[in-house]
């Protein structure tokens with residue numbers, strides 16, 4: 349039986365999936381905590397969908413073991429399926445049916461009682477803001493509407509864990525933002541969300557922890573902050589100074605504990621590993637006392653994209 353005390357929604361212990369001699373997912377070990385919004389980030393072909401397909405019992409791992417909602421993937425598939433919802437990478441509902449009909453059909457598949465289906469359908473179509481389109485054929489919907497309908501379908505049987513495979517790919521910015529907000533709202537109601545994307549900015553914005561996968565392997569795992577520290581990236585301080593010389597640049601470097609200082613014309617760039625809270629004050633004070641006028645003053649964090657490229661390298665994927 350599943351251990352209700354377990355803090356984990358998912359525990360993967362060395363799961364591997366081979367297609368012939370090709371290894372799509374290679375010895376993946378990780379844990380997702382209950383209630384987490386957990387991201388799988390990786391380039392095309394990294395193995396994200398294959399991982400999701402294994403964890404949702406669509407395909408079997410070639411090796412390894414995993415517990416999903418506390419149940420063994422290989423031995424207790426039906427119990428796993430009853431606790432999870434899936435929003436697949438491509439639209440998997442009937443285009444010729446309306447939202448109401450699609451959800452009714454799913455309710456029959458899940459063998460849910462009709463009263464519960466009616467109640468959930470109304471609730472969910474309101475949550476995903478499709479209630480006024482409940483009787484319109486889904487095939488006529490925009491990409492964003494179809495994805496929101498897929499979310500409603502994934503939630504029909506009140507799962508504990510929702511798997512979302514690149515839910516925002518191909519959507520316009522408004523639909524992407526709406527879907528991200530919806531995902532966060534759902535997560536705040538206690539649903540664990542597994543979210544795959546290759547949009548680093550998106551992962552950075554919404555995921556509490558991120559696993560970076562490449563070539564089937566787990567390359568890095570942590571919060572966005574931890575990943576940025578792990579990859580050893582630095583903050584950038586950009587200053588526009590009306591004048592400077594080598595001595596002044598050396599002083600600025602010392603003052604900020606920078607690892608490097610470079611300049612081009614009036615622009616000076618300092619790279620610091622750890623941003624100290626008093627750095628702005630120290631710099632402005634020093635420059636003021638030395639009669640240097642400051643134009644632009646900009647501090648930027650390392651981006652997850654820099655981490656991603658460090659971890660996954662730059663070569664293009666097939």
Ligand SMILES: Nc1ncnc2c1ncn2[C@@H]1O[C@H](COP(=O)(O)OP(=O)(O)OP(=O)(O)O)[C@@H](O)[C@H]1O
Nearest residue numbers: 367370372390391392393394395396397398399546
């Ligand atoms: N049924 C299959 N037969 C053979 N190879 C497969 C099969 N399914 C996936 N693969 C291969 O496994 C690798 C991982 O694919 P997967 O779809 O899991 O990647 P992904 O990270 O989801 O990529 P994307 O971002 O493009 O969706 C790819 O090289 C893919 O071609």
Ligand SMILES: [Mg+2]
Nearest residue numbers: 396397398437
């Ligand atoms: Mg995929």
